[in-house]
Amino acid sequence: MAEIAVDGLVLRYVLEGPEGAPVVAFSNSLGTTLEMWDVLLPALGGAYRTLRYDTRGHGGSATLDRPTEVADLAGDLAGLMDALGLHRAHLVGLSLGGMTVQDLASRMPERVASATLMATAAVLPSPATWEERARTVRAQGTAAVVEATLGRWFTPGFAEREPGAVRAIRDRFTACDAAGYAVCCGAIGRMDLRPRLSGLTAPTLVIAGRDDPSTPPAMAEEICTHVPQAELVVLPRAAHLLAVERPEATGAYLRAFLDRQV
Numbered sequence: 261m262a263e264i265a266v267d268g269l270v271l272r273y274v275l276e277g278p279e280g281a282p283v284v285a286f287s288n289s290l291g292t293t294l295e296m297w298d299v300l301l302p303a304l305g306g307a308y309r310t311l312r313y314d315t316r317g318h319g320g321s322a323t324l325d326r327p328t329e330v331a332d333l334a335g336d337l338a339g340l341m342d343a344l345g346l347h348r349a350h351l352v353g354l355s356l357g358g359m360t361v362q363d364l365a366s367r368m369p370e371r372v373a374s375a376t377l378m379a380t381a382a383v384l385p386s387p388a389t390w391e392e393r394a395r396t397v398r399a400q401g402t403a404a405v406v407e408a409t410l411g412r413w414f415t416p417g418f419a420e421r422e423p424g425a426v427r428a429i430r431d432r433f434t435a436c437d438a439a440g441y442a443v444c445c446g447a448i449g450r451m452d453l454r455p456r457l458s459g460l461t462a463p464t465l466v467i468a469g470r471d472d473p474s475t476p477p478a479m480a481e482e483i484c485t486h487v488p489q490a491e492l493v494v495l496p497r498a499a500h501l502l503a504v505e506r507p508e509a510t511g512a513y514l515r516a517f518l519d520r521q522v
Contacts, residue, residue: 263320266339272320275344277309282373282522283349285311287337287357289379289501290444291402291409291433293319296354299425300503303511308518311349313340315356317440319432325439330451333444334364338371347371350518354378354503355475356444359451362483366459374521376465376514379472379500381479382453382486390449394442402441403434412474413501425504457486464490465517467510469498491517 263270274294284304286297294312301310314321316328316336337360341349350373353361358380365372384390396404410419410430419426464487468480477494484490493513498506 261320264340264343266336266343269316269324269336270322271313271316271336271340273311273313273340275309275311277306279309281307281309282518283311283346284308284518285337285341285346285349285351287313287351287353287360288315288318289355289357290448291318291436291441292429292501293432295432296429296501296504299507300511300514303508303515304518305515308350311340311344311346313337315360315444317437317443319436323437323440323443325443328443328447330359330363330447330453331367333360333447334367337364338368341371348373350374350376350521352376352378352514353380355380355500356448359448359453362453362457362460365462365464366453366456369459369461372462374463374465374518375460376467376517377480377483378467378510379469379475379502380483381475382457382483383451384448384475387449390445394445397438397445398442401434401438402436406430406433409433412472413499414505415471415497415499418505429501429504454482454486457483458488460487462489463517463521465493465513466490467493467495467502467513469500469502469505470494470496471498472500472502474500
């Protein structure tokens with residue numbers, strides 16, 4: 261693991277894989293860390309150089325406790341790429357990470373070789389819901405919302421089949437900085453990326469979980485109506501954290517998509 265300052269904000273990251281290979285940058289979901297991608301990486305088979313990082317306020321990245329927009333999170337990723345000398349990359353994001361990728365890919369298309377948007381949306385009503393969640397977490401910590409969150413993240417029975425995977429996600433979620441989580445809740449609540457999506461001109465893969473109550477397939481379909489080169493995959497037996505619940509299937513679709521771009 262390494263750390264680097266991006267415009268004064270310290271971000272934790274991992275950059276690994278063969279030098280000279282195409283770069284794939286991964287952006288994590290709300291309440292997780294860069295480790296959420298661990299089970300997906302084997303699908304890339306060492307053919308790509310991978311960049312993972314903790315979103316601000318998560319894991320080992322610093323928190324800025326001030327009003328923040330998704331555009332700020334996109335700026336963090338662009339700044340991290342700059343600091344590491346990476347001009348262009350394939351971007352992959354899940355949930356909040358997918359929102360980050362949507363914003364960056366539509367604002368700076370020259371930086372984006374392709375975009376993969378997993379279990380995400382261009383708008384997530386309502387602002388009041390996100391404000392309430394932020395207040396709860398500020399007052400009681402992320403442990404106050406972890407059980408309800410995990411109930412949306414995984415299909416019934418997954419915890420019984422993979423207790424270790426769920427325990428690791430729970431532990432990182434409850435360790436998340438309360439202010440960092442709350443700030444990102446505010447960014448999601450104020451977000452509406454729909455007017456920007458026509459600017460996302462890179463080849464785009466949108467993956468939805470058929471059983472996802474947080475960002476159901478209809479939200480993925482809405483993204484596809486606005487993105488010129490979008491293709492949609494709906495995974496069965498997958499809820500919100502589909503890269504963790506169905507890593508083999510998710511990874512296979514991602515690898516096939518990436519291989520078509522190079």
